[in-house]
Amino acid sequence: xxxxxxxxVSTSTTMWQGKATMVVAPAADGEIGLxxxxxxxxxxxxxxxVRITADNGDRILIDVTxxxxxLDTDQxxxxxxxxxxxxQA
Amino acid sequence: MAGSxxxxxxxxxxxxxxxxxxxxxxxxxxxxxxKARARAQSAAPYAAAITQSVSALAxxxxxxxxxxxxxxxxxxxxxxxxxSDRGMAGAYTxxxxxxxxxxxxxxxxxxxTIDLYVAGRRGLGYFQxxxxxxxxxxxxxxxxxxxxxxxxxxxxxxxxxLAPADEGGVAELHVVYTRFINMVTQQPRILRLLPLEVVxxxxxxxxxxxxxxxxxxxxxxxxxxxxxxxxxxxxIYSLLLQAAASELASRQRAMHTATDNAEDLIRTYTRLANQxxxxxxxxxxxxxxxxxxxLKAS
Numbered sequence: 001x002x003x004x005x006x007x008x009v010s011t012s013t014t015m016w017q018g019k020a021t022m023v024v025a026p027a028a029d030g031e032i033g034l035x036x037x038x039x040x041x042x043x044x045x046x047x048x049x050v051r052i053t054a055d056n057g058d059r060i061l062i063d064v065t066x067x068x069x070x071l072d073t074d075q076x077x078x079x080x081x082x083x084x085x086x087x088q089a
Numbered sequence: 090m091a092g093s094x095x096x097x098x099x100x101x102x103x104x105x106x107x108x109x110x111x112x113x114x115x116x117x118x119x120x121x122x123x124k125a126r127a128r129a130q131s132a133a134p135y136a137a138a139i140t141q142s143v144s145a146l147a148x149x150x151x152x153x154x155x156x157x158x159x160x161x162x163x164x165x166x167x168x169x170x171x172x173s174d175r176g177m178a179g180a181y182t183x184x185x186x187x188x189x190x191x192x193x194x195x196x197x198x199x200x201x202t203i204d205l206y207v208a209g210r211r212g213l214g215y216f217q218x219x220x221x222x223x224x225x226x227x228x229x230x231x232x233x234x235x236x237x238x239x240x241x242x243x244x245x246x247x248x249x250x251l252a253p254a255d256e257g258g259v260a261e262l263h264v265v266y267t268r269f270i271n272m273v274t275q276q277p278r279i280l281r282l283l284p285l286e287v288v289x290x291x292x293x294x295x296x297x298x299x300x301x302x303x304x305x306x307x308x309x310x311x312x313x314x315x316x317x318x319x320x321x322x323x324x325i326y327s328l329l330l331q332a333a334a335s336e337l338a339s340r341q342r343a344m345h346t347a348t349d350n351a352e353d354l355i356r357t358y359t360r361l362a363n364q365x366x367x368x369x370x371x372x373x374x375x376x377x378x379x380x381x382x383x384l385k386a387s
Contacts, residue, residue, distance in 0.1 A: 007134070007138070009134040009135045009138050010135065011132065011135050011236045011323070011326070012128075012131055012132060012135075012236055013131045013132075013134075014131070014134045027306050028306055028307040028311065029306060029307050032306070039304055040303045040304060041303060041304045041305075041306060042142060042145065042146065042303045042304070042305050042306070042312050043305070043306030043307075043312070044306065044307065044311060044312055044315040067319075068142065068312065068315055068316060068319075070138070070141070070142045070145065072145070072303070077138045077141070077142075079135060079138045079139055079142070079319075081319070
């Protein structure tokens with residue numbers, strides 16, 4: 001099964017990196033859910049929580065204060081101004 | 090003769106304590122440089138992601154944004170010099186300042202008015218001593234810049250670039266910094282940061298892969314509005330980090346040379362001191378022998 005290649009970076013470091021089945025992010029006009037095969041997207045992020053469902057079933061929650069998100073060819077990059085890893089389980 | 094011996098001993102002592110200072114500075118710089126490079130490395134993914142997005146945007150949307158367009162209404166330009174807070178780094182600050190002066194001269198010849206911005210105490214001192222106006226300066230973090238300071242600098246310069254001409258707006262922003270190539274080579278560089286030259290300034294991500302057609306959320310303009318200031322901020326931060334690594338590398342090298350020179354001096358003075366001591370002994374023997382001879386003869 002195809003998976004999303006997810007990369008969450010903040011100004012100073014890489015927060016999380018790995019394969020995922022789904023990413024939910026607080027886009028400008030409300031939450032947006034991304035699955036494999038989504039069309040290329042460049043979106044501004046509001047302050048909120050990014051939820052990642054990893055390929056092994058782990059759920060990763062990351063709080064961001066703002067930033068943007070880019071997706072192309074199943075490669076998701078969340079660029080956060082400031083991010084905090086809330087939970088990983 | 091006894092005097093010269095004492096002088097040599099004193100010089101050896103003071104050179105020895107100087108050598109300790111140099112050695113300590115060298116070790117401090119060496120230990121910090123690893124951290125500085127690690128910091129530059131951990132900021133790299135962010136910079137790469139932002140650069141990729143900006144270049145994607147540039148190829149898909151007609152960029153018509155204040156940050157990317159030339160300003161003709163003012164001939165005021167801003168120059169930011171990134172120097173060090175402390176000396177003991179060889180010609181590090183001097184090189185940046187020389188490159189900066191050259192840039193300032195050529196801009197002045199074009200009839201531009203220059204607003205100076207300085208990061209680092211050494212650069213600030215240079216301009217203050219010469220009685221030249223510095224619009225704003227940032228000091229205290231030249232060897233370990235924080236994202237907060239980069240943001241402050243970016244905020245200030247962006248607001249000046251976007252300000253109207255009669256409120257001191259600037260048409261261009263040039264940055265003079267030192268590029269870290271490797272531990273032995275660092276080069277002072279001039280970079281025009283604003284207005285943005287997005288298309289040329291960005292390396293193609295992968296030439297063989299066509300860039301995808303993007304959807305923009307909520308709209309291309311708003312994405313641009315959010316992206317470009319971040320791009321500038323991340324550029325300034327990475328320039329500061331490079332400058333910091335360069336500063337530490339040149340400090341380490343300068344202090345290493347200074348330590349070697351101190352050792353040379355100590356060796357020379359030790360030889361001279363030994364010579365003086367030997368001379369003294371020879372003289373004393375001569376005096377005693379000739380005294381005894383004189384007594385025998387009488």
